[in-house]
Amino acid sequence: MCVLYIVPRFPNIRTTFIAHEMAELRNLGAEIFVATGWSSRTAPHLVEEPFMDHLVPLRLTNPLLWLLALWQLIRHPNIIPLLVELFIGHLLSIYALLKFFANAPKGLYLGWWVHHNNIEHIHAQFLTTPATIAVIASKISGIPYSTTGHAFDIFATSPQLINGGLKTKCKHAAFNVMISNYNLQHMKQKQIPGRFELIYNGIDTTLFPHPHPETILTHHLVRLLAVGSLIEKKGHYILIEAVKTLSERDISVELSIIGGGPLEDDLRAKAGDNVQFLGTMPQEKVVENYASCDIVVLACVVAANGDMDGLPTTLIEALAMELPAISTDISGIPEVIINGETGLYVETGKSAALADAIQWMIEHPDEARRMGQRGRELVLERFDRRKNARRLYDLIQEGH
Numbered sequence: 001m002c003v004l005y006i007v008p009r010f011p012n013i014r015t016t017f018i019a020h021e022m023a024e025l026r027n028l029g030a031e032i033f034v035a036t037g038w039s040s041r042t043a044p045h046l047v048e049e050p051f052m053d054h055l056v057p058l059r060l061t062n063p064l065l066w067l068l069a070l071w072q073l074i075r076h077p078n079i080i081p082l083l084v085e086l087f088i089g090h091l092l093s094i095y096a097l098l099k100f101f102a103n104a105p106k107g108l109y110l111g112w113w114v115h116h117n118n119i120e121h122i123h124a125q126f127l128t129t130p131a132t133i134a135v136i137a138s139k140i141s142g143i144p145y146s147t148t149g150h151a152f153d154i155f156a157t158s159p160q161l162i163n164g165g166l167k168t169k170c171k172h173a174a175f176n177v178m179i180s181n182y183n184l185q186h187m188k189q190k191q192i193p194g195r196f197e198l199i200y201n202g203i204d205t206t207l208f209p210h211p212h213p214e215t216i217l218t219h220h221l222v223r224l225l226a227v228g229s230l231i232e233k234k235g236h237y238i239l240i241e242a243v244k245t246l247s248e249r250d251i252s253v254e255l256s257i258i259g260g261g262p263l264e265d266d267l268r269a270k271a272g273d274n275v276q277f278l279g280t281m282p283q284e285k286v287v288e289n290y291a292s293c294d295i296v297v298l299a300c301v302v303a304a305n306g307d308m309d310g311l312p313t314t315l316i317e318a319l320a321m322e323l324p325a326i327s328t329d330i331s332g333i334p335e336v337i338i339n340g341e342t343g344l345y346v347e348t349g350k351s352a353a354l355a356d357a358i359q360w361m362i363e364h365p366d367e368a369r370r371m372g373q374r375g376r377e378l379v380l381e382r383f384d385r386r387k388n389a390r391r392l393y394d395l396i397q398e399g400h
Contacts, residue, residue, distance in 0.1 A: 319372065
């Protein structure tokens with residue numbers, strides 16, 4: 001089975017979970033190609049390297065793309081009603097409209113490319129640019145497509161990020177994967193047409209060995225860890241406030257934050273001496289930091305533009321290592337952090353409540369460790385990458 005993935009950028013250190021999913025499909029027997037909506041200047045991660053020679057860049061600076069897009073438009077006039085429907089769906093903002101005009105030629109060209117390269121299925125990761133390109137390419141070629149919806153592509157409301165043509169893209173897809181039940185119910189409540197399937201983002205559980213539980217929360221100085229880009233929706237500023245509150249209560253904690261991003265200077269200015277910024281790092285180094293911490297905390301919030309996390313991978317990884325974990329009550333987080341069972345979550349944006357939850361775990365180490373152990377059981381049952389990739393593979397095959 002020959003599958004074309006359409007992704008926003010490739011390679012991309014922030015979305016290596018996509019490459020991991022592609023690798024699992026390849027292990028199941030699929031040949032994977034990757035088309036990119038936008039250019040990338042980053043070096044490939046280890047898991048991305050095998051796909052670099054199967055890359056299909058969609059560049060508007062390529063004259064051949066424009067020539068073949070025009071030829072497809074002439075040969076397939078039945079595409080015009082779909083383009084009009086998408087155009088109307090993108091009248092949400094000038095930014096959405098500009099993205100449509102940039103992506104329509106890419107979709108037309110790709111419709112020619114997939115037909116001439118024996119592609120059997122198209123899968124768009126994210127319901128934004130990739131799905132726009134996919135629905136047009138599918139209409140041109142007759143090859144079915146599917147999508148995966150994540151977070152900002154569903155929830156963002158700002159003019160810069162709002163997703164145009166969502167109903168059209170979901171309606172025409174063979175199926176649409178949602179990464180959490182929260183997202184699935186949201187699409188139903190919004191009456192978005194189409195077939196929807198729940199497949200959680202998975203991890204390779206063998207990469208996250210669980211540490212010796214007796215070493216967790218046994219130190220006078222409690223080590224907190226947060227893993228996530230330094231952007232608004234991760235809520236790092238709330239966590240920093242919680243750490244200050246704990247220090248005022250004479251509770252000894254230190255916080256390490258892994259990740260980079262535009263808010264680094266602002267967050268450093270708010271942080272005390274007991275907060276370290278470690279920057280971005282490869283996964284094996286992240287695992288080392290998991291193994292040396294006591295509690296993983298992610299204070300997710302809804303950003304001003306409406307964006308929020310769907311289901312943060314770092315929480316799944318933490319539970320895979322049987323670590324006590326704390327987060328907030330937004331989006332799909334309660335599907336991995338089951339309050340009082342696999343961890344604790346608090347109301348989003350409440351630094352005092354977050355400090356209370358951290359303090360509770362420090363004062364109840366046995367209960368906290370048991371939550372981590374139950375968390376690993378949940379991860380093995382619900383978030384195993386191989387099992388979830390098999391489900392996606394079966395859905396793709398179902399349409400052939």
